[in-house]
Amino acid sequence: MTVELISVGTEILLGNIVNTNAAYLAEKCALLGLSCYHQSAVGDNEERLEDAIKLALSRSDIVILSGGLGPTKDDITKEVTAKVFGREIKEDAHTKARIQEYFRQVHSGQITPNNWKQAMVPEGAIVVDNHNGTAPGLIIEENGKAAILLPGPPNEIKPMFERDIASYLNKLQPEGIYSKMVKICSVGESKAETMVADLMDAQTNPTLAPYAKTGEVHFRVTARAKSEEEAEQLMKPMVDELYKRFGDKIYTTEEEVTLEEAIVELLKEKNLLVTTAESCTGGLLAGRLLNVPGASSVYKEGYITYSNDAKERILGVKRETLMEYGAVSPQTAYEMAAGAAKAAGADAALSVTGIAGPGGGTKEKPVGLVYIGCCVKGNVRVEEFYFTGSRDKNRDYSVVRALTLLREELLKHHS
Amino acid sequence: MTVELISVGTEILLGNIVNTNAAYLAEKCALLGLSCYHQSAVGDNEERLEDAIKLALSRSDIVILSGGLGPTKDDITKEVTAKVFGREIKEDAHTKARIQEYFRQVHSGQITPNNWKQAMVPEGAIVVDNHNGTAPGLIIEENGKAAILLPGPPNEIKPMFERDIASYLNKLQPEGIYSKMVKICSVGESKAETMVADLMDAQTNPTLAPYAKTGEVHFRVTARAKSEEEAEQLMKPMVDELYKRFGDKIYTTEEEVTLEEAIVELLKEKNLLVTTAESCTGGLLAGRLLNVPGASSVYKEGYITYSNDAKERILGVKRETLMEYGAVSPQTAYEMAAGAAKAAGADAALSVTGIAGPGGGTKEKPVGLVYIGCCVKGNVRVEEFYFTGSRDKNRDYSVVRALTLLREELLKHHS
Structure with a gap:
């Protein structure tokens, strides 16, 4: 069974937005076993949209249109699709009631007349409720083909797809x-x-x-x-x-769980506090851990120690260590991790020191060389990495490697 | 003059990658005054790609194809386009020499035979050198129409467009x-x-x-x-x-300069050191400032103070302040900024304390309430914000507001 995607919206043609919906829908359809051979984008233009829909229906079983279901005159996806299928558009009482309820809850009842446009539905179409906005999804079936119309905003299209469209598509197929x-x-x-x-x-x-x-x-x-x-x-x-x-x-094995969430969960289970001491990642590691809502129960404070002086004063890295081995060295990473745990009164600590680039590299210590230290209950492990990307990439990889190292050490630790 | 974009690649149809090239090219073409009415994506399939190119040439003056210029058998954009235009493909000595030189520099000369495929050029095509990879850009002109073939990797297509394609497109137009x-x-x-x-x-x-x-x-x-x-x-x-x-x-007024770069520049000019004390942004503010290569000359250390204890101990926020006004208060933001400057021995400091959400809000202090403090040479200013987005958005806005506040205060400061 083949599916084809049409993204409708002048903002896509002008490059004002990146078409993430197409990637989202394409991935979901591939996962559902549908073959997708064409994607296209057209503006809010009647003639070109009509041509695009006809072309898509001529070569694919299912056409998914996203965008152009809004309340303004520009939004014509529903009208043009109905025209292609030769269907009248009529007010749908169920959808009208839902829009009324939505505005009562979200906008204190301030409905403008053009909002009722969104209650208009092509005859015989399946109406898919929108739980995050006012434009319902619509499915028009004919002669073994189907057009599926979905709202453009990612926070509306995604939950609608997960909730109702995926199961609809699954039912079309024998398995x-x-x-x-x-x-x-x-x-x-x-x-x-x-x-x-x-x-x-x-x-x-x-x-x-x-x-x-x-x-x-x-x-x-x-x-x-x-x-x-x-x-x-x-x-x-x-x-x-x-x-x-x-x-x-x-x-x-959960689709939505991130590495940092799994680690915060692990820290909670083991009842351990963690801290961070960052040089080249400059706060990104802490920022990633603290993405997790509720991370405050396992993370109380952390340090960005860019200068040698900060490493000495805040983390207690020995001056001799810095003099002898340099700031980017396994010895410094070791003392940063151990010192951070102590300074924060934490059970665990991660340290990162390296050369993110583009400048600052030498023959012995090239751009991309990063040492990551992990201290859990006084045991410190240091790992050496050579990353080969841009400054951004090197910092991103450092963050993931640090999280991974922490997870490994936490799993070894039995309280 | 009209332009049409065709993105070639099965990874786009499968949704494995988001098609940022299309948005990039669409925006650049719009800026050059070209009208774009169609974008499409097809896989590495000869028949469908041929159809897509023919359709595009039938309705648009210029067709820009991106992707499918790699060295493997799957990559067929050049071959199919040459077929549509009825052109032979021949080895281009100039491109061959460039590929040889590229491999000498980047891969110590390890060329595999299929790399020579990239030196093959359709007869009469304009060759556009690739300064970041081995696949050259190609322009085939005929009967007032043109097909422009560009490599898929964003780090190749963007510099090639800026350097050569924009001026080519500009020359096609009277102005x-x-x-x-x-x-x-x-x-x-x-x-x-x-x-x-x-x-x-x-x-x-x-x-x-x-x-x-x-x-x-x-x-x-x-x-x-x-x-x-x-x-x-x-x-x-x-x-x-x-x-x-x-x-x-x-x-x-420079396209490429970011806010954080402008601020680091300002700090360098004024010869001032800055530090950060973050609660809800948890390191993201420091991470953003330290995006800037060479920021180490204006930033030595910073603090993530999630707990009240950390705010007291590291930043010297008074216990009475935390007790009386709470951690999310203008008073705490004030003392965090002043205390951070002192602790770091810095001339300037930013503090952020707020409720990023989704939990933790109350009627008096709702999710999205954020206080940002800025201290420059002992003068502290605190601003109150009510953000209304998700946790991510609230943290992102907090970071930008903090940077903006710092810039304002730096501009007031005359050394």
Whole structure:
């Protein structure tokens, strides 16, 4: 079954926004086993939109249109699609009531007349409720083809797709597609792929596919099945096998859980406080950990120690260490981590010292050389890295490597 | 003159990558005065790519293809385009020499045979050197139409467009389009637009258009002219007028300069050291300042003080202040900024304390309430903000507001 995406909006054609909806929908459709051979973007122009819809319906089974469902005159996706299918547009009482309720809750009832435009629905269309806005999703079916109209704002289209569109698409196919994300750290991408090469070769149902993410490896396990329960049963042996091979290097099998969330959870479980002492990452490591709502129960304070003086005074790094080995050295990373834990009265500490670039490199200590220290209950481990990216990339990788190192050391620690 | 974009690559159709090239090219083309009515994406499939190119050439003057110029068999953009134009493909000695030189420098000479594929060029095509990779850009002209083939990696396509493609497109038109970005902080978006409403209404050549960016306002001044010098002359009165109205709230007129770079520059000029004391932003403010290479000359150390204890112990915030007014209060922000400057021995300090959400809000202190303090040479100013976004957004806005506040106070300070 083939699907085609049409993004509607002049702001896309002008490059004012990046079309993240297309990537989102494309990925979701691929995961549902649909083949997508075409994506296009057109403006809010009747003639060109009509041509685009007709072309898409001529070559694909399902056409997903996003955007152009707003209340203004510019928004014509619904009207043009109805025209292509030869359908009248009529007011839908259910949608009208929902819009009324939405405005009562969100805008204290201030509805402008043009909002009622969004209650108008093509005859015979399936109405998909919008729980995050006023434009409903619409599905028009005819002759084994379907046009699915979705609102443009990412915070509306995504929950609508997850909640209703994915299951609609799954029902169109003899078997639905279900998947699980197994997220792994502490193993390099190519090593991880080698470790499951046999599983990837032998795969039929479920299948296994790697996804690279800065410093992590994610494997998606995908099953075709008649129901979610059947899919779960099919996926379980594969997930179990991955656990057998990667063990506790798997930090989650939940789509939405991030590495920093898993680590904050681990710290909470073990009832440990963590701190950070950063040189080249300059606050990004702390910023990432503190992305997690509620991280305040495991993180009380941290330090950005750019200068040698700060490393000495705040963290207690010895002057001789700095003189003899330099600020970018395993010895300094060691003392930074141990000193940070002490200064913050924390059970665990991460330290990062390195040369992010573009300047500051030497032959002995090139740009990209980073030392990361991790102290848990007085035990300090230091790792050396040579990153080869831009300043941004080197700092990003340093942050992920530091988090990974902390997780490894936390798992070793039994309270 | 119309332009159309075709993005080539299965990774786009599968949603594995977000198509930022399309947004980049669309914006650049719009700035050059070209009209873009269609964007599309197709995979590395001969038949569908051929159809896409033919359709695009049938309705647009210029077709820009990105991606599919790599050395592998999958990469077929050049071959299919040459077929559409009926051109042979032959080895280009100049490109071959460049590839040889590139590998000598970057990969110690390790060329694999398939790399020579990238030296093959359609007959009569204009070759555009790639200074960041091995695939040259190619332009094929015929009957007043042109196909422009560009490499897919953003770090190759962008410099190639800036360096050579923009001027090529400008030459196709009777007058070229040139522009300048005037970047403003400390003025809200709608106020800034009101302040120049007359200029925007009266505009012909140059034109003035606002671009919103988190916490900043950018105005693009665009002129049509026969040469860059003529454009400069046309734009100067408009830029002067903007300076008259916004004064030192304009922090740069250079496309590439960021707010944090402008501030680091200002600190260097005034020979001042800065530090940061962060609660809800948790290191992101420091991380942003330290994005700037060479920031180490103006930033030596900083603090993440999440807990009350850390605010007291590290920054010297008085216990009574925390007890009486709470951690999220103007009084605490004041003492955090003053205390941070003292602790770090810095001339200037920024403090941020607030409720980023989603939890932690009360009726008196709702989610989104943030106090930012700025201390320069002992003078402290505190500002109150109510942000209304997600945790991420609230933290991002806090960072920009803090930077803006610092800039304002630095400008007041005469050493």
